[in-house]
Amino acid sequence: MPSLETLPDARGHFGPYGGMFVPETLMSALEDLTAEYERARHDPAFQQELAALLRDFAGRPTPLYFADRLTTHLGGAKIYLKREDLLHTGAHKINNALGQILLARRMGKKRIIAETGAGQHGVATATVAARFGCECIIYMGAVDMERQSLNVTRMRFLGARVVPVTAGQATLKEAINEAMRDWVTNVRTTHYILGSALGSHPYPMMVRDFHRVIGLEARRQILEREERLPNLLIACVGGGSNAIGFFHPFLEDETVRMIGVEAGGEGIRSGKHAARFQGGKLGVLQGTKTFILTNADGQIELTHSISAGLDYAAVGPEHSYLRDSGRIEYDYATDDEALAAFRTLAEVEGIIPALETAHAIAHVIKTAPTRSADEIIIVNCSGRGDKDVSQAAAHFGI
Ligand SMILES: *Cc1c(COP(=O)(O)O)cnc(C)c1O
Numbered sequence: 001m002p003s004l005e006t007l008p009d010a011r012g013h014f015g016p017y018g019g020m021f022v023p024e025t026l027m028s029a030l031e032d033l034t035a036e037y038e039r040a041r042h043d044p045a046f047q048q049e050l051a052a053l054l055r056d057f058a059g060r061p062t063p064l065y066f067a068d069r070l071t072t073h074l075g076g077a078k079i080y081l082k083r084e085d086l087l088h089t090g091a092h093k094i095n096n097a098l099g100q101i102l103l104a105r106r107m108g109k110k111r112i113i114a115e116t117g118a119g120q121h122g123v124a125t126a127t128v129a130a131r132f133g134c135e136c137i138i139y140m141g142a143v144d145m146e147r148q149s150l151n152v153t154r155m156r157f158l159g160a161r162v163v164p165v166t167a168g169q170a171t172l173k174e175a176i177n178e179a180m181r182d183w184v185t186n187v188r189t190t191h192y193i194l195g196s197a198l199g200s201h202p203y204p205m206m207v208r209d210f211h212r213v214i215g216l217e218a219r220r221q222i223l224e225r226e227e228r229l230p231n232l233l234i235a236c237v238g239g240g241s242n243a244i245g246f247f248h249p250f251l252e253d254e255t256v257r258m259i260g261v262e263a264g265g266e267g268i269r270s271g272k273h274a275a276r277f278q279g280g281k282l283g284v285l286q287g288t289k290t291f292i293l294t295n296a297d298g299q300i301e302l303t304h305s306i307s308a309g310l311d312y313a314a315v316g317p318e319h320s321y322l323r324d325s326g327r328i329e330y331d332y333a334t335d336d337e338a339l340a341a342f343r344t345l346a347e348v349e350g351i352i353p354a355l356e357t358a359h360a361i362a363h364v365i366k367t368a369p370t371r372s373a374d375e376i377i378i379v380n381c382s383g384r385g386d387k388d389v390s391q392a393a394a395h396f397g398i
Contacts, residue, residue, distance in 0.1 A: 004251040004327060007318065012201020015324065017317035020200045021284045026180075029187045034202040036107050041209070046102060053098050057131065058088045060095075060213065064221035064378070069348050070364075077231070077371035079364060081351070081381040082218045082246065091354065091383030092211060092242045093124035097193055099210035101128040104191035111190040112136045115179040117144055117172035117238070118309035118356065119151025120383055121195030126160035128193075136160040139178040141171040144308045150387050169302055172312045176286050196239025197316035200287030204316050211245020218378055219249050226376060232367070233258045235380040236359040237330065238274075238309050240316035242382040251327060260319060261363045263305035264332035272304035275332040276315040277323060283314075290317040306335035306391070307355035309383075333362035341365055342385060342392055354383035355392070 012018045020030060040046040054060040063086065067079040084092040104112060112129045115138070116122030122138040129136035138155055142164045145152050155162050168174045176199075183192045197207045222230055233250060235243035237260040250256045265273030276291040283292040285300060293301040293313045305311040322328040333341070341361035346352045353361055360379050368377060385392070392398075 004322070004325070005248065007321065008201065008205055012205065014318045014321035016282070017288070017290050017320040018201060018204060019289050020287065021289065022200045022287050023184060025184050026187065026200070029183070030200055030202070032107065033103070036103055037202055037206050040103055040106060046106070050099055050102055054095065054213065058094045058098060059086060061217045062086050064218055064225065067349050070345065071368070073348050074365060074368040076369040076373065077375040077377045078373065079368055080222065080230070080376065080378045082214060082378055083381050084214060084242065085351070085353065085357070085381045085384035089120070089124050089127050090386065091120040091124070092214060092245065093121045093195060094127065095213055095245070096195065096207050096210040096241060097121070097124040097128045099206070100191065100193040101132050101134070104134070104193070105132060107191065109189060109191040110134050111186065112193055113139070113179050113182050113190055114193045114195060115139045115172065115175040116195060117141070117175070117311060118307065118354070119144065119148040119155070119387060120309060120354070122160070122162070123151050123154050123158070125193045125195070126155040126158035129160065130158045137182065138162045139165055139175040139182070141169070141175050142166045143170040144172065144175070147391055148308055148387055171308065173286070173300065180286065195241070197241040197244050197318060198239040198286070198288060198314065204288065204318055207241050208244045208248060208318065211241050212248050214242065214245040214380065215247060215249035218246065222376065222378060229253055229256055230376040230378045231255070231257060232375065232377045233380070234261065234360050234363050234377060236261050236310060236356050236382060237315060237319060238312055238356060240319045242380055244316060244318055246380040247328060258328045259363060260328055260330045261359045262315070262330060262332040263307060263310035263359060264334040264337070265304040265306070267334055268332070273332070274303040274305045274311050274313070276313070277330040278332060280315070285314040288314070288317045290320045291315050306338060307359065307388070309354070309356040310359065331363060333359040337362040339392060339395055342388070343396070351381070352385035352389065353381060354385050355388045357382045
């Protein structure tokens, strides 16, 4: 068996998952992107410029924070938070956006497009486009624009045009369709900054690589602090970019367990959720073969989550592979559990997490009390919750 860290193969396959399922008009753009990424990856000048931007513009390294009071409150394992919420723009998304804008510049593409769900990827993309003087168009579902209006305003101040997408469920999937349509039309001048470890090769690999900095830092930080590896890593999984970036550098450490937490919505049996590993099937969506929520006719199922960033019918192909192999386990947290966790972290630690992140916190709330005090858990705190306070306030009647 190949080492887990060496995947995917040259055509983007993670075992039976991944690949390049795109219209013919995009194939040459994706091949160019793959080749350019390969050159950039081995170019010290590219790596140095990216490292400097991550440090001085985005704020890396992010702290590994010992959540002292949460640990005491839950009464079990020691809990650390990897503070991606402290990055510029408020979530991990900027790691990938910076990497991709440098690639766009190398390819001479000055027009940038992106899709966004919760708006965090749109904000990160609009930010790097402003920083590099590029035109920027963000496609966003009309429903998401309503529930994440703060981020819509931020993107507009950053000079981006935010295009509402009203088709279908008017959320992330439709926004990706529109972005792909734009890309097919304008592929010569345009780079598509895809926002998660999803879509056609090379995106799942490339986006993962740009986020590996999360896990590399966390690994070094915990070894410095505790002089040993953690027992458990926990991260929320939408498309799966924050989780794979955090987990990947630990894949060969056999003693480290990893749990990805999907959106359980109103519960699995209600059918209103976005937990692809709870009843999802193998299928192809938006460029990649992976686990997908479909109905009995094989049509893409409507999804539901309180958090726009986890509300998507497919999961990144590498997660499907790592789940089959048993290396990563997947669980889910419901809307109610995530909302309760959102409150707990705010009240106990003084940190308001994004609702996406709150799904990972919900899992730690369940599991930490069952573990002994000499176990160490690291939770990836993927983003901050400013964007979610009005939605949570409406829920709690605050
Ligand atoms: C976008 C987002 C997510 C979900 O995306 P992944 O690709 O699964 O990481 C999770 N947390 C935050 C804060 C986000 O903005």
